Amino acid sequence: MGRGIDGKVAVVTGAGRGIGKMDALLLAREGAKVCVSDIDADVAEAVAKEINDMGGEAMAYACDVTKFDQVKDMMKAVADKWGDRIQILVNNAGLTMDSLAHKMTDEEWDRVVNINLKGPFNCVRAIAPYMLKDEYKGSTTSCGKIVNVSSIAGAMGNIGQLNYSSAKAGLFGFTKTLAREWARYKINVNCVVYGAVATRLTDEKEKGVTVEGRPIGIPKKLRDMMAAQIPWGRFATPEEAARPVVFLCSDDAEYITGAILFVTGGVYM
Numbered sequence: 001m002g003r004g005i006d007g008k009v010a011v012v013t014g015a016g017r018g019i020g021k022m023d024a025l026l027l028a029r030e031g032a033k034v035c036v037s038d039i040d041a042d043v044a045e046a047v048a049k050e051i052n053d054m055g056g057e058a059m060a061y062a063c064d065v066t067k068f069d070q071v072k073d074m075m076k077a078v079a080d081k082w083g084d085r086i087q088i089l090v091n092n093a094g095l096t097m098d099s100l101a102h103k104m105t106d107e108e109w110d111r112v113v114n115i116n117l118k119g120p121f122n123c124v125r126a127i128a129p130y131m132l133k134d135e136y137k138g139s140t141t142s143c144g145k146i147v148n149v150s151s152i153a154g155a156m157g158n159i160g161q162l163n164y165s166s167a168k169a170g171l172f173g174f175t176k177t178l179a180r181e182w183a184r185y186k187i188n189v190n191c192v193v194y195g196a197v198a199t200r201l202t203d204e205k206e207k208g209v210t211v212e213g214r215p216i217g218i219p220k221k222l223r224d225m226m227a228a229q230i231p232w233g234r235f236a237t238p239e240e241a242a243r244p245v246v247f248l249c250s251d252d253a254e255y256i257t258g259a260i261l262f263v264t265g266g267v268y269m
């Protein structure tokens with residue numbers, strides 16, 4: 001699954017739990033050195049420990065992707081540890097704060113757009129010195145991979161998610177523009193789009209989990225209705241969501257760039 005990943009240096013944002021955690025574990029299993037980045041230090045450290053305990057190589061780094069200075073410091077810390085070339089970036093960190101459009105606050109709009117769209121912008125700006133090397137320009141083969149994580153909310157819209165769907169739709173243009181700009185350095189830039197993956201974002205709201213002081217999740221009744229509408233018949237597991245990311249980071253995806261890969265169990269086609 002992960003041809004060509006062995007020995008590469010990877011940064012995965014939002015890797016403390018959910019899909020990002022699985023991205024980190026699978027990339028490490030393929031031999032990547034992984035920076036497990038998350039706004040929550042404790043979970044990032046736990047994932048890095050899990051990787052190191054299984055014989056892989058990982059470092060944890062707590063940072064908020066909306067803060068450019070923190071992201072810049074993280075890329076430098078990765079380069080200080082593993083050398084000044086970083087070959088893989090997975091822009092996975094994401095969060096929802098739902099509200100109907102006419103009731104949405106500035107704070108809800110700004111926070112969600114900042115995390116889901118400006119976060120990836122901050123990461124690509126900060127990784128550029130370590131990912132874009134002049135000598136890559138003449139290369140005939142891939143010199144790096146970026147995977148951006150989007151949602152079908154960006155492709156089809158979703159009631160209550162004007163902020164999130166706008167940001168996730170923004171990642172389509174972001175991916176295609178960056179793919180064009182960085183093709184000369186032979187960096188593949190692609191996007192995976194999820195429908196419903198079983199993580200805390202989509203867990204039953206009735207469980208009462210909160211993030212940044214707000215309840216997260218989907219009411220059980222709505223969750224059951226969503227599952228019934230998926231042709232595949234159920235939510236994806238985090239591993240089913242992460243495996244296509246690993247594929248896009250591998251040599252098998254050498255000629256794929258600017259692509260939007262729908263990993264939705266057929267709910268969007």
Ligand SMILES: NC(=O)c1ccc[n+]([C@@H]2O[C@H](COP(=O)([O-])OP(=O)(O)OC[C@H]3O[C@@H](n4cnc5c(N)ncnc54)[C@H](O)[C@@H]3O)[C@@H](O)[C@H]2O)c1
Nearest residue numbers: 014017018019039064065092093094151194196197199201
């Ligand atoms: N779960 C789904 O059904 C689904 C569907 C479509 C898209 N997605 C996308 O997949 C990605 C992963 O989501 P998940 O379901 O694993 O969610 P999750 O909540 O389980 O994991 C997301 C991680 O991102 C981290 N994070 C949040 N804000 C951050 C910030 N400002 N800086 C750094 N890290 C931050 C969180 O601490 C968390 O560990 C997100 O981009 C999400 O929008 C998920």
